[in-house]
Amino acid sequence: MTRITTKKLAIGMFQNGRARQTWAMSGREDESNYTDLEYWTELARKCEAAGADFLFLADSYGYPTLNDTVIPTAIERNVQFSTVDSQMLMSALAAATKTLGLVTTVSTMVEKPPMVARQYRSLDHFSKGRIGWNIVTGSAQAGSALLFGEPLMPHDDRYALADDHVQLSLKLWEGCWDDDALIRDSATGIWADPAKVHEIIHDGPFFSSKGVLVTPPSPQVTPTLFQAGASSAGRELAATYAEAVFLAAESKALAEQIADIRGRAEAKGRGRDAIKCLIAGTFRIAESEEEARAAHEAQIAGISLEYAAATYAYFTGVDLLSFDLDRPMPASTAKTDNGRTNVERFLGPDAPTVREILEEFRANGVMGKPFLGTVEQAVDQALALIEETDADGFLVQPDPDGSHDMFFEKVMPELRRRGVIKDELPGATLREHLFGEGCVRLPDSHPGAAFRRTGVLV
Template structure:
């Protein structure tokens, strides 16, 4: 059998899929029962994890929210997934649970404490998607702070992760909790310590006041593919989410593996998951009909509002018949600007049409179960990726993927059944190891602390 594919499911606590279609249920995103049902179905179908993306942003162009964004529910409203996760932990026992916390907004001790708590509550099934924050122009307004430039946000993220790693790996020895009721000893003071950090952006002398969970450091994910984003991933990430065309993704993966070796890590220690949209139905014809219905629910105005959320760039004021001006700069997200520049750049109209069809996620796989898995196998072979981050279907959930694609993947021997008791890291790395690999910078913090 080939190395099993890793299968994660992408969600956000907002409108997903084509919410205007009558079969779409993402309008229930503020109902806990919606999430509990989804998590149980994901677990029963044997996928590796459910990822709840998050940010504080919303579309803003020329200092205002485009009316199309509010009218059509584009990237807003959006609820806080960290409030939903404990309920999902309670009703699952194998499903990994991954969420986002922003290094631009949440301070390291807050991230470290929330994630360590969730690692306990999930019994080692939690992952952190490290982001500098999508929709940054809106987020900065919301927090009343000047917008920090793109590359500097990644410098802050690097220092943030360094301190967070110290808190997870350095404060508590493995055998610090004694729990001797007779002697009245809860924890051994010799095995618990404050860490010190004096970095370019964060300073701390402190103790993480929750002991680490089964993974110590939550499994670390990252999703920015600009130069500084790639470096952050290469240095710390154990899983990377990518959304692009196959050719761009192939380059991103090989470049990030190369950068990982420059940081002294095994290039294979990062698992790359392609954002994959599967438009699947029992027959090919039904799948293509569904695709046409989905595209018809989205206007070019909405595509422009969505593009502005990811990039801060307003395509609606540009000449539709020319490519995006190559001198355009943005301090919001760069990946979705850079992928449409350069030789053979598409026109603005083509970019909008691409966003109307696919948003940031690249072209979908369309067809019956056999056809979509053939297409997915070809993408895996071309890119060298390790699996998929599956996008919600037209219903806003994953029912068609879980019911039609998972059995096909299993029949082809491409996935293995997750087991109770596995940590998220152990499962995704495939070696059962709960803790960071020895070549990860966080492992050196643990080694140094355990020698104290």
């Protein structure tokens, strides 16, 4: 078969710290699940054995709410509800693996920059340079704000805060320690050269700091920076700081988003190839297209409109069931101060009806339509989408049973046979996995590089 793309694709594996839906399957209530550490270490080892670039664990303090209270369906059916702290898993996963990149979400709305800087620098040490930070302003932000007893910050203000947060974090990572500051000379008793360890000063619109990140530089110095969020503000944040972005939409929208992000990055002097654009990849594989389609439709049949509406509310704060199901969603929903990506995609002159939005969420959630059929058909569809959108790889969603086993056993070998994924991961760090051997540090074109070796930073 003729290869559609000549790129070597990046493959990230998606999971979140939430309970899998397999608990609801008869006879599987007691299986190892998300509260067992062994479940996560086994998952990480499988990802590594398959040759994935990284494992990504999404996370949020939020949960589905409407009118300042939790949605009962979310509790009853575990809709984006029960979770563990993904950041707490990272040291164990680093110890259980040798080459796999490890990426977690930490919201700029919850953790302060010095906390984030120390956490990720420590994890970068423990993993020997395999850590990435997914920068978000928070999903289910209304629930998170209620939990922390804070007002819900307007959407665009959250992104302004995120910009200030990342600025300070980069100053702490890149500006505190010169490359040769750490001495560790037992003969002289000198730990570090005081002239090469600098206080940073930051006086931003949201954060202020004067001090030193006391943890010495780790292999990457700054963790590999990811971003998820396709609103205009999200794309601007990605173009400024991200090294990889996660995107999910239909082909035309994906192509437009990727072109926009690349154009913004180029305008900032970073270059069009400075950011790896990774699109959601949901693979539904069977011996025939008919079997795959039947299995997918059976899965959809088990999801109620109430379940879909609770999922939509988690990402947007919008109550779809309060609208006329046979008319488009009101344009006023574009002003939501929760997530806008999954509102904006359903507005405009060709807007679907509310019922159609609910049906989309029943079938595909936020991840877009699956690649469906035999393994050859699904891979054909996936590579065609790469070609249509100019994406750089996939963030692979779990199989229907919550695992990635089908992808590892069927899809990865087919991708490897077609020569579109790496035979082995380049370099030892996550940044090298994505950009090639030797690309350990932030490139000089990244704004974080401006904070190196400048002493006091204002």
